[in-house]
Amino acid sequence: MPDVPVVKVGTAVFGSGAPAVVAALPAAESAARDAAAAGASAVTGAGGRAAGLPVVADVAGPDEAERAAAHAAMLRLTAPDDRLVDAAVGTGLPVLLARGPGDDGGWLAAAGRLGRRGAAGVVLDVPAADLARAWSVRRRAALPVVVDLRRPRVVPALAAAVARAAFAAGADGAVVTPDGNAGISGPDLPDLAVLTVLAPLLTSGPATGPGLAGLRRRLDLLDEQIVRLVAHRRAVARLVGAVKRRDRLPARDLRREVQVLDRAAALAGRLDADPRTVLAIFNLLIDDAVGAQRAVHTARLPEERPR
Ligand SMILES: O=C(O)C(=O)C[C@]1(C(=O)O)C=C[C@@H](O)C=C1
Structure with a gap:
């Protein structure tokens, strides 16, 4: 599947x-x-x-x-x-x-x-x-x-x-x-x-079509979805961080970052989004992921906590 x-x-x-x-x-x-x-x-x-x-x-x-x-x-x-x-x-x-x-x-x-x-x-x-x-x-x-x-x-x-x-x-x-x-x-x-x-x-x-209020409601719904996706991405990045910690890998992987940015820019081109806007957002998302992973790296696992 x-x-x-x-x-x-x-x-x-x-x-x-x-x-x-x-x-x-x-x-x-x-x-x-x-x-x-x-x-x-x-x-x-x-x-x-x-x-x-x-x-x-x-x-x-x-x-x-x-x-x-x-x-x-x-x-x-x-x-x-x-x-x-x-x-x-x-x-x-x-x-x-x-x-x-x-x-x-x-x-x-x-x-x-x-x-x-x-x-x-x-x-x-x-x-x-x-x-x-x-x-x-x-x-x-x-x-x-x-x-x-x-x-x-x-x-x-x-x-x-x-x-x-x-x-x-x-x-x-x-x-x-x-x-x-x-x-x-x-x-x-x-x-x-x-x-x-x-x-x-x-x-x-x-x-x-719908008037200003209707269109703003549509934007509100889209904004809500965007925030949910940002939270979801951060949560998955934390999981990546946990795997990296287990495998003793650094939080940053610059080659992967280039792939992520290239993919986002290409998709933006296909979907009629502005690639510059999309790249700016993805740079922020990657920073966010790195921050979330560093938090995982420095956090103690539950069994390491002092009793
Ligand atoms: O793919 C990874 O290794 C990640 O940690 C995720 C991610 C990303 O946000 O896409 C974040 C940091 C890395 O430098 C590369 C990519």
């Missing part, structure tokens, strides 16, 4: 090497907040808007597309006809395109139509039943793919395995249904996958 970050949603654990998780949620704002804290990149249901998260709206007809455009950041369409394709493109919103009852041909043709008519972005929504084909669909359409664990509904006990399989099969993300009763608890949060595939599409939404 590869060592991948884990996202816990409800009772299900998602080993997610993939960059995007869309949580499909009821309208409740608190559920949307939990999903946001767990790293969901978007939610379905109006609660997402109140929680400052982008909303993916299920849309069945042209009128609905127009109405949804007032609050949604992305539309989810199933087997759209030409009129719905035009209406969706007219909203200026990106589209999550689900496969209808027909074969792949109609589905991919609709994706092509959306692209040609100028959709802001198209992501294919593959049913969990078809996850083994995620990669071939992705290659054929040259579009990002998310696997929908609601079609058919994957029971929570199997969701982790199915999500891992989806990502191993080449999916870029998953649509998940959290258990309505189980919240997403604090200790799970540091293990988030970073969410990016949908993010650029979602931020290119219409002028009618």
Whole structure:
């Protein structure tokens, strides 16, 4: 089993090497907040808007597309006809395109139509039943793919395995249904996958997106995740420090630091982050790790404490 970050949603654990998780949620704002804290990149249901998260709206007809455009950041369409394709493109919103009852041909043709008519972005929504084909669909359409664990509904006990399989099969993300009763608890949060595939599409939404307060709430949620990740990194650095102490190695390893910084800068380039900002942050993180390790180096082990 590869060592991948884990996202816990409800009772299900998602080993997610993939960059995007869309949580499909009821309208409740608190559920949307939990999903946001767990790293969901978007939610379905109006609660997402109140929680400052982008909303993916299920849309069945042209009128609905127009109405949804007032609050949604992305539309989810199933087997759209030409009129719905035009209406969706007219909203200026990106589209999550689900496969209808027909074969792949109609589905991919609709994706092509959306692209040609100028959709802001198209992501294919593959049913969990078809996850083994995620990669071939992705290659054929040259579009990002998310696997929908609601079609058919994957029971929570199997969701982790199915999500891992989806990502191993080449999916870029998953649509998940959290258990309505189980919240997403604090200790799970540091293990988030970073969410990016949908993010650029979602931020290119219409002028009618959330206002200043909503966007600040989104920033608050991101800031909370950042602080949790900083704490988590420090905790892992302490473990590294304990291993080094056991093996009598110095706290600093300059070659490794160069690798860490190079990797962060390369990732920043790929994700449209500013490499200078990312490098400044990572230099601080490495200093923080060294400080945490030195504390481990100088701390006495419990059995060494005077009785
Ligand atoms: O990888 C290690 O050896 C670490 O101690 C972690 C870390 C880091 O923060 O990434 C910190 C200090 C070392 O100089 C190199 C890297």
